[in-house]
Amino acid sequence: MGMTKRRPEEKPKFRSIVHAVQAGIFVERMYRRTSNMVGLAYPPEVISTFKDVDKWSFDVFALNEASTGHSLKFMMYELFTRYDLMNRFKIPVPSLISFGEALEIGYSKYKNPYHNLIHAADVTHTVHCIMLLTGIMHWLTELEILAMIFAAAVHDYEHNGTTNNFHIQTRSDVAILYNDRSVLENHHVSAAYRIMQEEEMNILVNLTKDEWRELRNLVIEMVLSTDMSGHFQQIKTMRHSLQQTEGIDKAKAMSLILHAADISHPAKSWELHYRWTMALMEEFFRQVPFFNAFLNFASAGRSVVHPACGFLDPFLMIMA
Numbered sequence: 548m549g550m551t552k553r554r555p556e557e558k559p560k561f562r563s564i565v566h567a568v569q570a571g572i573f574v575e576r577m578y579r580r581t582s583n584m585v586g587l588a589y590p591p592e593v594i595s596t597f598k599d600v601d602k603w604s605f606d607v608f609a610l611n612e613a614s615t616g617h618s619l620k621f622m623m624y625e626l627f628t629r630y631d632l633m634n635r636f637k638i639p640v641p642s643l644i645s646f647g648e649a650l651e652i653g654y655s656k657y658k659n660p661y662h663n664l665i666h667a668a669d670v671t672h673t674v675h676c677i678m679l680l681t682g683i684m685h686w687l688t689e690l691e692i693l694a695m696i697f698a699a700a701v702h703d704y705e706h707n708g709t710t711n712n713f714h715i716q717t718r719s720d721v722a723i724l725y726n727d728r729s730v731l732e733n734h735h736v737s738a739a740y741r742i743m744q745e746e747e748m749n750i751l752v753n754l755t756k757d758e759w760r761e762l763r764n765l766v767i768e769m770v771l772s773t774d775m776s777g778h779f780q781q782i783k784t785m786r787h788s789l790q791q792t793e794g795i796d797k798a799k800a801m802s803l804i805l806h807a808a809d810i811s812h813p814a815k816s817w818e819l820h821y822r823w824t825m826a827l828m829e830e831f832f833r834q835v836p837f838f839n840a841f842l843n844f845a846s847a848g849r850s851v852v853h854p855a856c857g858f859l860d861p862f863l864m865i866m867a
Contacts, residue, residue: 586643587621587640592614595613596613597625600625604816607668618664619665622672623647623650626672630689630696632692632696636753636754639752642748642750651664657706662703666823667699670809674695674804675696690758690762694762695801698765702770706731711731729776729777732770732774736767768801772803773805781803782803785803
């Protein structure tokens with residue numbers, strides 16, 4: 548039975564485009580890896596794990612085990628290679644590896660059960676899946692794809708395992724520094740860019756001035772959008788944009804993609820969702836020992852709101 552030839556005026560089906568992109572990227576990745584392996588050697592277990600990297604419920608915990616605790620570094624390197632970002636933006640391979648390792652150190656600083664390098668690797672992977680499986684990657688420029696992956700990788704850098712409200716109520720140094728506005732998110736971006744002040748970790752060294760400025764503006768907006776306090780406003784803004792004729796603001800759409808990836812584990816396999824939920828609850832209740840400090844504030848006649856108050860409200864409202 549011969550193949551049916553598609554008439555020129557027929558548009559290819561969306562799903563067929565996605566499959567073609569997946570196949571093309573996979574072939575290109577395997578071709579390029581031979582030259583890039585000189586920069587980062589992939590253990591056989593990591594190569595095996597990455598066979599499922601285009602799947603929505605990719606097991607990032609398996610990747611972390613296969614890479615002996617370096618899931619973020621390998622996920623970043625894999626995606627920078629797949630999207631050919633190192634060649635396009637002349638990113639030095641040693642700088643990318645050093646930057647990835649520095650991020651992992653920062654994510655491990657407070658030994659968080661949830662906000663750690665595995666979470667960063669998971670969100671980075673999820674951003675990739677959203678771009679690939681929806682075809683949105685064709686709507687974005689190469690610089691915007693770089694911004695998406697970069698923002699995902701750094702979005703919780705040096706998270707200390709407490710909430711913004713905790714910082715505000717305890718009048719922490721970062722709360723004072725950022726005037727109680729998206730305290731943690733501001734720190735994540737600032738601290739990540741501070742890493743790149745070191746020459747050997749500056750992965751953006753060869754960007755033009757205009758590219759560097761555009762990328763930074765996008766990264767700042769995207770990472771700040773992961774503040775849960777802005778969740779419902781983001782949804783409202785996007786719904787409004789979809790009803791307009793002038794099109795969608797790309798930066799707003801990219802911000803929503805990162806925000807969605809950040810809270811995506813309830814939409815993944817039960818095994819992954821359960822594991823992430825247990826880690827999140829463990830981290831959440833680690834704030835309990837600080838009760839006494841707040842009681843001391845209250846006994847001094849000061850108004851105190853428990854820092855954990857309202858933490859789960861957005862999630863409960865989303866599920867309602």
